[in-house]
Amino acid sequence: GESVGLHLPTLSVQEGDNSIINCAYSNSASDYFIWYKQESGKGPQFIIDIRSNMDKRQGQRVTVLLNKTVKHLSLQIAATQPGDSAVYFCALAWDRSGYSTLTFGKGTMLLVSP
Amino acid sequence: KAGVTQTPRYLIKTRGQQVTLSCSPISGHRSVSWYQQTPGQGLQFLFEYFSETQRNKGNFPGRFSGRQFSNSRSEMNVSTLELGDSALYLCASSLAGGTTDTQYFGPGTRLTVL
Numbered sequence: 001g002e003s004v005g006l007h008l009p010t011l012s013v014q015e016g017d018n019s020i021i022n023c024a025y026s027n028s029a030s031d032y033f034i035w036y037k038q039e040s041g042k043g044p045q046f047i048i049d050i051r052s053n054m055d056k057r058q059g060q061r062v063t064v065l066l067n068k069t070v071k072h073l074s075l076q077i078a079a080t081q082p083g084d085s086a087v088y089f090c091a092l093a094w095d096r097s098g099y100s101t102l103t104f105g106k107g108t109m110l111l112v113s114p
Numbered sequence: 115k116a117g118v119t120q121t122p123r124y125l126i127k128t129r130g131q132q133v134t135l136s137c138s139p140i141s142g143h144r145s146v147s148w149y150q151q152t153p154g155q156g157l158q159f160l161f162e163y164f165s166e167t168q169r170n171k172g173n174f175p176g177r178f179s180g181r182q183f184s185n186s187r188s189e190m191n192v193s194t195l196e197l198g199d200s201a202l203y204l205c206a207s208s209l210a211g212g213t214t215d216t217q218y219f220g221p222g223t224r225l226t227v228l
Contacts, residue, residue, distance in 0.1 A: 032214045045217035093213050100213040104157035
């Protein structure tokens with residue numbers, strides 16, 4: 001199987017701060033990386049993705065950085081808001097028997113204080 | 115467009131019983147994947163279906179099974195329930211299950227085994 005590690009299980013920030021959530025992976029053959037946000041009582045919600053041929057991708061208030069050399073992925077959230085409080089998962093897709101399988105990290109809980 | 119729906123949302127069973135969970139994918143999506151989420155193990159892949167065929171299977175015992183219907187709706191079944199099967203079961207759909215196809219998750223079914 002594949003392993004995906006998170007550097008920090010909980011991240012506490014103040015409203016308005018920028019947040020950075022990190023993720024390490026070991027499968028250099030992964031083609032596709034995704035960040036999901038999961039709020040209490042809900043399923044994971046897609047935030048942003050990046051393909052292996054890119055090193056940066058920006059969305060609305062979020063940026064994903066991919067460093068394939070050190071096998072590291074990060075999610076940056078600008079001007080963090082209380083509504084950003086949730087568990088964030090990185091996931092990587094790899095071909096298994098010719099089809100995609102997602103492997104998820106354990107998650108980082110982001111706590112935003114007003 | 116309606117999202118992924120799962121029924122029931124909550125379920126309580128006793129050891130030894132069996133359970134069937136249902137998932138309706140996003141319209142037009144033909145791939146359905148199932149995941150088990152627990153605090154200890156995180157999100158783990160169960161299996162994936164495409165065009166009524168199981169293409170991928172995770173490392174779960176044979177008590178876990180599933181199927182997909184011609185309208186892409188999917189069910190998963192767990193027989194002879196054990197206490198350790200208590201978890202949030204998540205269904206995700208994507209267009210075709212390809213490596214870069216985004217998977218969209220439903221809200222999950224919370225299964226409690228007593």
